[in-house]
Amino acid sequence: MxxxxxxxxxxxxxxxxxxxxxxxxxxxxxxxxxxxxxxxxxxxxxxxxxxxxxxxxxxxxxxxxxxxxxxxxxxxxxxxxxxxxxxxxxxxxxxxxxxxxxxxxxxxxxxxxxxxxxxxxxxxxxxxxxxxxxxxxxxxxxxxRRPSKAIWKAFSGAFQRIVQRRWPLPVGSRLISAM
CATH class of the missing domain: 3.40.50.150 (Vaccinia Virus protein VP39)
Incomplete structure (x- = not known):
């Protein structure tokens, strides 16, 4: 926030x-x-x-x-x-x-x-x-700590879909440049 x-x-x-x-x-x-x-x-x-x-x-x-x-x-x-x-x-x-x-x-x-x-x-x-x-x-x-790579891969697709529904900007976009 x-x-x-x-x-x-x-x-x-x-x-x-x-x-x-x-x-x-x-x-x-x-x-x-x-x-x-x-x-x-x-x-x-x-x-x-x-x-x-x-x-x-x-x-x-x-x-x-x-x-x-x-x-x-x-x-x-x-x-x-x-x-x-x-x-x-x-x-x-x-x-x-x-x-x-x-x-x-x-x-x-x-x-x-x-x-x-x-x-x-x-x-x-x-x-x-x-x-x-x-x-x-x-x-x-x-x-x-970050979960193992196997766990991360299993959930990353679902996470990205949730993020994009809540926040329509692509993950990894240049959000910081909007300061």
Whole structure:
């Protein structure tokens, strides 16, 4: 949901010259917003799924951005790009991983926070811990992995038909360029 992404970016409170990590790169949508605001050289992204990383990079390139996006375990962060001034997670965590705190020592961390049995809110850490209002939505929980290729192939055709009925744009279209 773009409105939730924009709320998270507002909570992140990026400023000129900030270096930002986007954990859970997804389609690259947040990375594009951040690269537009801060310049691609100040934006980093990480996702555990190599296919998602590949698609995010393609989306970003088609929109004219080139932030540094890597495949890896976002819970461990990306020390090679640290330190960061801001850290944004787009998946829910039951607690903020200490690697994020180490890699964002004087900055701000924004992440969907909660467990599997209640609605999520955002955790905002910047020397103090805050929690925003209940969002009434569910987020992908940390540690969730893509299903095996065999399972994915079995369901991908049905998934594409459902997506096209709900959202008539073709899967993989240049949605990001409409920003």
């Amino acid at each position: 773009p409105s939730l992404m924009l709320e998270m970016l507002q909570l992140l409170d990026v400023r000129e010259g900030h270096r930002v990590m986007d954990a859970g790169a997804g389609t690259g949508y947040n990375l594009a917003w951040l690269a537009h605001r801060l310049g691609s050289h100040n934006v980093f992204g990480i996702d555990i799924d190599p296919l998602i990383v590949e698609q995010a990079v393609k989306n970003l390139e088609s929109a004219g951005y080139s932030p540094h996006v890597v495949c890896g375990d976002a819970e461990m962060g990306y020390p090679d790009g640290a330190p960061y001034d801001r850290w944004l997670a787009t998946f829910a965590v039951p607690e903020i991983p200490y690697a994020w705190v180490e890699q964002t020592p004087a900055g701000r961390i924004v992440a969907p926070w909660g467990g599997s049995y209640h609605s999520y809110s955002f955790a905002v850490l910047d020397g103090s811990v805050q929690s925003t209002a209940d969002l009434g939505c569910q987020w992908l929980v940390v540690g969730v």
